[in-house]
Amino acid sequence: MSLIAPLVAPAPPAPARASLPRGEAGLCAALLDQGAITPAALNRAVLDRARMDIPLADLLIARGAVSPEQIVAAQCRCHGTAAAPADLRPDQTLVAQLGVARCLREGWMPLRRIGSATLIATSRPDCFARQTAALPAGFGVPIMTICSERQVQDTLARHFGPALAINAARRVPETESCRSWSGAGPRLAVALFLVAVLTLLLVAPQGALAALTLWAAAWMALGTLLKAAGALAEALHAGRRPDPPSPPPVIARLPVVSILVPLHRETEVAARLIERLERLDYPRPLLDICLVTEAADTPTRTMLETAVLPAWIRTLTVPDGALKTKPRALNYALEFCRGSIVGVYDAEDAPAPDQLQRMVAHFHACGGDVACLQGRLDFYNTNRNWLSRCFAMEYAAWFRVVLPGIARLGLPVPLGGTTLFFRRAALEALGGWDAHNVTEDADLGLRLARHGYRTEFLDSVTEEEANCRTWPWIKQRSRWLKGYAMTWATHMRAPVQLWRQLGPWGFAGVQILFLGTLVQFALMPVLWSFWGLLLGMGHPLAAQGLTPTLIGLIGLFVFSETVTLAVGVQALRRAGKPGLIPWLPTLHVYFPLATLALYKGVWEMIARPFYWDKTRHGVS
Missing domain, CATH: 1.10.40 (Ribonucleotide Reductase Protein R1; domain 1)
Structure with a gap:
């Protein structure tokens, strides 16, 4: 049943205009x-x-x-005025005085000076008097000419696109952005840290191995406890007696929803994407879907130019630049959005048809401090091979148990990269996405928490394409882990401020979720070496037999595996995929692949920190 009541009523014979402005x-x-x-x-x-x-x-x-x-x-x-010419030519000096972003937001722009007056083209003539009431000095008397909103946007993009693209790369304040990695300092610090660890291993191998083992085990224990606590919190919430179903909320005025879909070399999936977007069950006049392409991506742009797009889907092209990342494209497109709610989909996504209805109803029902809704992600090619099955099991645990659980515990939520919906005002207050961060989603989740906003989970699923080939999986995961590392390092530049903004509990959560994840993957070979003891193999730290420390370490391994399996069973049942439960033990072999990905990511932090290792879609 639709969550939003039908909008069209039987039409009387004459237009009802009494209530209109x-x-x-x-x-x-x-x-x-x-x-x-x-x-x-x-x-x-x-x-x-x-x-x-x-x-x-x-x-x-x-x-x-x-x-x-x-x-x-x-x-x-x-x-009582004239239409603007088809070929608009703005006065660049006057536009700069107003600000390009303001002109885009309000749908107007100054064209030229005429004596002591200024000719201004507007797509919203009803708002013209209010818009021009406080013009900067030197504009004189405003004279209105009328154009379409598309004319305003196309003209400003044509004349000011490069400037907007530069601004898109620097919207986030430098204190919260990882663009400082463009300098040599942070990269040199990573290199020196690695050299110090390797030197210690060479000079005192046994002592260094013992220290690294204890360090990794400590983070494993904390991570496992957090996962167990999150799973328990989510299970307790799910186990509560459900309230009797309430009627769908009656929303007085449904909002415009803008959906940004960044595309880069996506010719294989773009046609299917349009078909999937057309299934969305939300009033078409309130849909503003923007397919965002890069200027240099000729194949994708050409394909979209030849496609027949409905009126509520449009294309935006991001001007070329040295930085080419998804968050930069999102920041650029944000200036052109019409909606008070802004969402993000990936090119291969297949969202549930009623997802936008559920999202609008959820935002309507919750407080203004909830600035973001994260949908649940799943895969439509789960059974392609072993790797896709493991990916599906990992995502089920992450998006159906662990992330919702830590949100209920009041911890910052590292967002997923798609099926995200934001209150636009909150998103703009934060400066949008960090264009230099290759995991802009996780970073934005942390920045939302730092500034007092909350993230909740939307009870709706978007299906994606699981990366089902080993090397592309490693490349994709290396980007994610590199982004985690850079996000943690960026926000820990001022740890005292981070502590004050998040509180002790939130600060601890950030350390476990970000630093703990990195440490466990980096030192997984060290921890894995102890499994050989169960097979009767030797170990340099077990020369004196099963000491209490060693017994405790093995107990931790067993506890961690038990929690992983229990969370997996809980998640797969919720996802409606109990047939994958027998595959859960194979995750023990799946997760070490992330170690290779992390090593690749650490090297890129030194060599090319902003490199975006593109995942190819449409393979499966």
Whole structure:
């Protein structure tokens, strides 16, 4: 059953305009006088407009009821002015005074000075008086000319795209960005640390091995306890007696939702992506889906140019630059969004059709401090091979048990890279995404927590394509772990401030989730060496037999494996995939692959910290 009540009611014979603002009532009259729309079609739009947070003109264009040109002509008639020329040429000095971002957000831009006046093109003539009430000195008397919103955006992108792209790379304050890794200092520190560890192993191998073993075991114990606590918290929540089902919330005015889909060399999946997006069950006039491409990605751009896209899907092209990352593309596209809620999908995603309905209802029901909703991720090629099965088991545990559990424990949530939905105001207050971070999702989750926002989980699933080939899996995981390392190092530059913002509990959680994960993967060969004792093999630290320390270490290994299996069983049952439970013990062989990925990522932290190791989609 739909979570949002139907929007279209039977149409009376005459348009109901009494409740419309004066400007929109005039627009209705002008459209009827032009013969651009029938009274019945206009009345349906007016009735729907009462339930939507969208201007009537945008609703009519999105419906295909009238063209943008017809809207502009009707608005000109209402306001007694002329339409702007098709080829707009903004005054770059005046635009710079207002700010390009402001012009995009408000849908207007100054064209030229005319004596003591300034000609200004606007796509929102009803707001013109308010917008121009406090113009900077030197603008003089504003003269209105009317254009479409698409004209404003295309013109500003054409003239100011490179400047917007530069700003997109530096939106996050430097104190919370990892762009300092472009200098030699952080990379040299990593190199010196590795040299020190290797030197210690050469000079005092047994002592160094003992120290590394205890260090790794300590983080394993903390990580296992956190995983167990999260699983328990989630199980207790799920085990509560459910409240009787309540009727779907009646939302007075449904919001516009912008969905950003960054594409880079995605010709294999782009056509299927459009088909999947068309399944989304949300009012089309309130959907603003932006397919974001890179200027240098000619194949993907060409494919989209030849595709027939619905009116609610558009393309945005990010100007070329030295930095080419997903978060930079997202920051650039954010300036062009129309929605008060901004979501992110990946190119290979297949979201549940009612996902946006559930998301809007969830945001409506929760407090303003909930700035982000994270959907649950799963795979549609689970049974392709052993690697895809292990990936599916890992994701089930992470997105259905561990992450929701730590959120219930009040800890920062390292977000996944897709099926994310943000209140736009909160996202912009944080500066968007860190364009230099190759795990911009995990970093953003931490920054949300630092600034007092909360993340909750959306009870809706998006299916993705599991990376089912070994070397591409390692490459993808190396990017994730490199990003974890750079995120931890960036936010730990001011540990006292981080402690104050997150509190002791949140600070400890960050150490376990980020540093603990890195340490366990880095030192997994050290820990793995002890499993040989169960097979009767020797070990340099077991020369004196089974000491209490060694017995405790083996007990920790068994406890950790037991928790992993228990969480896996819990997660797979929730995911509706109990057939994978017999495969859970093989995760013991799967996770060491991440060790190779981490070593690759650490090398890249020194050699090329911002390199984005692209995952190819459409393979399975």
